Amino acid sequence: MAVVEVRGLTKRFDGTGAAAVDGIDIASRDGEFLVLLGPSGCGKTTLLRMIGGLEPPTAGDILIGGRVVTDLPPRARQIAMVFQSYALYPHMSVAGNIAFPLKAANMPKAAQQERIAWAAGILGIDGLLERKPRQLSGGQRQRVALARALVREPNVFLLDEPLSNLDAQRRASARDELQQFQRRVATTTIYVTHDQVEAMGMGDRIAVMEQGHIRQLGPPEEIYDEPADTFVATFVGSPPMNLVPDPAGGDLIGFRPEHFQPAADGPAEVARFPFHVHRMEYLGAERLLYGEVGEAKVVARFPVTVPIPVELGATAEFAVPLQHLKRFDAETGQRRPARSPS
Amino acid sequence: MTAGTPAADLVEERPSRYLLDRVGVLGPLLLLPTVVYIVALVGVPLVLALLYSLSDITVGDQSLDFVGLRNFQDAVGNATFQQALRNTFIFTLVSQVVVLILANILALVLSADFKGKRLVRFLILLPWTTPIALGALGWLWTLDNVYSPIDYVLRQLGLLGIGSPLGPRWEGTNALWLAQADLARLTVLTVHIWRTLPLATVILLAGLTAIPQDVKDAANVDGAGFFRQLFYIRIPLLLPIMAVAVLYGIVFTFTDMTVVFIITRGGPVDSTQVLASWAYFRGIEGGSLGQGAAIALFLFPVLVGVAAMMLRLARRTETV
Numbered sequence: 299m300a301v302v303e304v305r306g307l308t309k310r311f312d313g314t315g316a317a318a319v320d321g322i323d324i325a326s327r328d329g330e331f332l333v334l335l336g337p338s339g340c341g342k343t344t345l346l347r348m349i350g351g352l353e354p355p356t357a358g359d360i361l362i363g364g365r366v367v368t369d370l371p372p373r374a375r376q377i378a379m380v381f382q383s384y385a386l387y388p389h390m391s392v393a394g395n396i397a398f399p400l401k402a403a404n405m406p407k408a409a410q411q412e413r414i415a416w417a418a419g420i421l422g423i424d425g426l427l428e429r430k431p432r433q434l435s436g437g438q439r440q441r442v443a444l445a446r447a448l449v450r451e452p453n454v455f456l457l458d459e460p461l462s463n464l465d466a467q468r469r470a471s472a473r474d475e476l477q478q479f480q481r482r483v484a485t486t487t488i489y490v491t492h493d494q495v496e497a498m499g500m501g502d503r504i505a506v507m508e509q510g511h512i513r514q515l516g517p518p519e520e521i522y523d524e525p526a527d528t529f530v531a532t533f534v535g536s537p538p539m540n541l542v543p544d545p546a547g548g549d550l551i552g553f554r555p556e557h558f559q560p561a562a563d564g565p566a567e568v569a570r571f572p573f574h575v576h577r578m579e580y581l582g583a584e585r586l587l588y589g590e591v592g593e594a595k596v597v598a599r600f601p602v603t604v605p606i607p608v609e610l611g612a613t614a615e616f617a618v619p620l621q622h623l624k625r626f627d628a629e630t631g632q633r634r635p636a637r638s639p640s
Numbered sequence: 641m642t643a644g645t646p647a648a649d650l651v652e653e654r655p656s657r658y659l660l661d662r663v664g665v666l667g668p669l670l671l672l673p674t675v676v677y678i679v680a681l682v683g684v685p686l687v688l689a690l691l692y693s694l695s696d697i698t699v700g701d702q703s704l705d706f707v708g709l710r711n712f713q714d715a716v717g718n719a720t721f722q723q724a725l726r727n728t729f730i731f732t733l734v735s736q737v738v739v740l741i742l743a744n745i746l747a748l749v750l751s752a753d754f755k756g757k758r759l760v761r762f763l764i765l766l767p768w769t770t771p772i773a774l775g776a777l778g779w780l781w782t783l784d785n786v787y788s789p790i791d792y793v794l795r796q797l798g799l800l801g802i803g804s805p806l807g808p809r810w811e812g813t814n815a816l817w818l819a820q821a822d823l824a825r826l827t828v829l830t831v832h833i834w835r836t837l838p839l840a841t842v843i844l845l846a847g848l849t850a851i852p853q854d855v856k857d858a859a860n861v862d863g864a865g866f867f868r869q870l871f872y873i874r875i876p877l878l879l880p881i882m883a884v885a886v887l888y889g890i891v892f893t894f895t896d897m898t899v900v901f902i903i904t905r906g907g908p909v910d911s912t913q914v915l916a917s918w919a920y921f922r923g924i925e926g927g928s929l930g931q932g933a934a935i936a937l938f939l940f941p942v943l944v945g946v947a948a949m950m951l952r953l954a955r956r957t958e959t960v
Contacts, residue, residue, distance in 0.1 A: 347857075350857075350861055351860075351861075352857050352860060352861070371860070372857075372860045372861045372863075373860065373861070373862070373863035373864065373865070377861060378861065378862075379857070379858065379861045381854040381857065381858060382854070383852065383854045384854075385852065385854035385855045385857065385858035386855075386858075387855060387858075387859075387873060388855075388877070389876045389877060398859075398862050398864070398872070399862040399863055401868075401872075402862055402863035402864045402865075402868055403863055446858075446862070450863075456861075
């Protein structure tokens with residue numbers, strides 16, 4: 299177990315002007331499940347590959363367990379990695395795949411067998427040890443890849459979108475299994491994904507990345523409830539946070555679709571908006587109302603248990619409780635400290 | 641058959657309006673040129689060779705009088721044939737072993753990133769793009785018994801000539817590459833290696849690039865050093881494609897007569913004859929077509945074996 303820390307880490311690929319990873323500072327906690335979340339091309343995989351030693355950084359340092367490993371090859375870093383494709387060795391059996399890191403470490407044969415049985419037991423693949431990777435399903439391959447990562451008890455797990463090759467149904471149960479597995483082995487884990495459901499559901503903390511920068515680092519609730527800027531606000535959450543210009547000034551006002559409800563009489567602790575409704579989307583457990591506030595497109599979310607009080611094509615007064623109103627600088631997109639609206 | 645139900649209607653094949661829309665017509669029609677081509681250029685000569693080998697046909701007397709296996713018996717009893725058979729196998733096996741080792745090394749080097757990689761790749765491919773006859777001519781001149789530039793360089797380096805490590809050869813200061821049986825065999829072998837190495841390298845290079853980057857990365861992270869990755873990951877994953885390269889090399893070398901024909905003409909004293917060249921000298925230049933055909937047919941079993949292995953490999957890659 300170890301803390302992973304990067305300091306001023308930068309990666310520039312030849313021929314491209316912009317940095318793929320641009321001076322990132324981030325430190326994990328011991329045993330933490332840290333998620334790097336961002337759209338494709340944001341630099342999250344490059345960051346992970348630099349931590350793993352598969353990509354040399356242009357500048358900056360990487361520390362694992364307090365030791366600078368920037369110039370060490372991957373094999374000297376005591377890490378294990380699970381790839382999006384699982385990267386199993388196709389010509390080896392499952393047992394051979396799991397044994398490979400142990401053989402590379404010159405572990406005696408008997409000890410190897412013990413470790414293989416142990417790792418296979420944890421991941422429930424005891425019955426598959428003699429099979430070849432091509433005879434396995436996607437979920438089984440993923441578990442073999444995890445067993446291979448687990449078997450030599452690394453200081454850090456690096457996972458690069460390990461669930462994206464599974465079908466949607468299998469992915470939900472794999473999320474659950476993966477998180478239980480991580481809790482059980484309590485090894486610091488850095489997990490790259492573009493899927494916010496995975497990030498929110500599994501991460502102890504989430505680092506939201508965009509264009510080589512970390513926009514925000516925090517637990518899922520904080521990322522969702524207190525986004526640091528308009529990028530995080532609109533990237534996390536589905537549908538994303540609504541942003542409308544403040545009628546009183548140059549700011550943007552943000553609020554989540556589930557907080558945007560028909561205005562009721564009563565205490566005035568709310569901000570009121572005229573909402574012109576275009577379209578309703580029926581999603582089973584909930585419904586989404588699409589429309590506009592002024593020029594800005596806005597979405598409201600209703601549980602199926604709540605009746606919708608508006609006709610399509612009409613305008614109604616909707617409101618957001620003040621504590622759910624977030625203000626952003628319209629120029630920079632940065633969050634403004636909370637203040638009561640005029 | 642329950643005619644009339646919709647399902648039955650679908651299964652029943654309806655005659656198409658246009659003749660060429662029918663699979664049963666169009667398919668054979670498209671295959672026809674290939675079949676004609678193969679029958680005319682492979683089938684007919686093969687049958688002719690079988691017929692000739694069992695007859696006493698010569699250039700002068702083209703009547704096909706059946707003589708049984710006499711041509712084969714005569715061929716096998718001939719010392720030159722035995723030499724040619726031995727040479728054919730030695731040239732093929734040794735050159736392919738050397739090519740396999742060198743191609744692996746070259747492919748590894750060329751798959752790395754370095755300046756001038758494209759130029760080096762181009763240079764390595766050159767021998768393969770050169771027509772065999774031209775390449776062999778170049779070697780013939782390079783290894784000339786009197787004017788060989790290699791001899792010149794060796795002499796200048798003090799390696800060849802009176803009092804030098806290689807000493808005086810024969811009576812002069814030339815190595816006489818083509819005039820001594822051992823050196824002549826070595827020469828033929830070298831030219832075969834020179835000729836088949838580029839293709840094998842390119843095939844292996846393609847195989848190396850086909851190994852997923854993730855697998856190489858995983859081996860790196862799993863703690864494998866260079867040699868462990870080479871012998872446990874890369875070479876095992878390359879094996880099928882190596883087999884392809886070797887099979888091609890075997891076919892090219894085993895059946896080749898150009899190299900021997902141009903550089904040594906089988907000499908000195910038939911010491912570098914191979915089956916293909918001996919069949920030519922016996923059958924065409926010697927005029928004994930039946931003998932020539934019998935000698936050439938000794939290539940057949942090996943080529944059938946190679947073809948069978950190629951088909952097996954192809955089928956295996958299809959099923960993966």
